[in-house]
Amino acid sequence: DQQVKQNSPSLSVQEGRISILNCDYTNSMFDYFLWYKKYPAEGPTFLISISSIKDKNEDGRFTVFLNKSAKHLSLHIVPSQPGDSAVYFCSPHSGGSNYKLTFGKGTLLTVNP
């Protein structure tokens, strides 16, 4: 039962361009959504989040968009930088999540200089 899907295993973009990472979910009870960034041999680090009462949250170069009717969220990185190259995990959450994080399988972003 895969509640979170990140259908693009990898994405390659040029430095300075926009990176768009997508995430789809099935559980309508999710009420906030987290994005984590992970470098090899390190643990994930929290990047940005959005509550279900919003449809957009912006933090510097990172913006997350939420479309509740489509059960879809996306992470936009503008402009992309080589240091953004990492695996990005989408992690929806709800009050009934029973003390665990649920992750998509991740998207490997490569930003080419």
Added chain:
Amino acid sequence: KAGVTQTPRYLIKTRGQQVTLSCSPISGHRSVSWYQQTPGQGLQFLFEYFSETQRNKGNFPGRFSGRQFSNSRSEMNVSTLELGDSALYLCASSPEGTGYGYTFGSGTRLTVV
């Protein structure tokens, strides 16, 4: 403020052996959860502990177990190791385990040969 510390960082074990991994959470965090990362399955939840009590367990065989001590430090144990147990094991701590404020350690890379 010290982060989440996992030891050891790397481990090589033989099939059939057992292994114990350790996690020291951020001071003041009472929730510790464990995740397994494999290339094909992404990040999968193993279990969560809060004040020495396991509150939730993921869909893993009974060979995987854990515990939490009174100082919130946690250990996980895998008995009768199988080749498929080779993975990066990540520990995350948070104040209450409710979704926000998770901080991950750098993980323990376990290789079973």
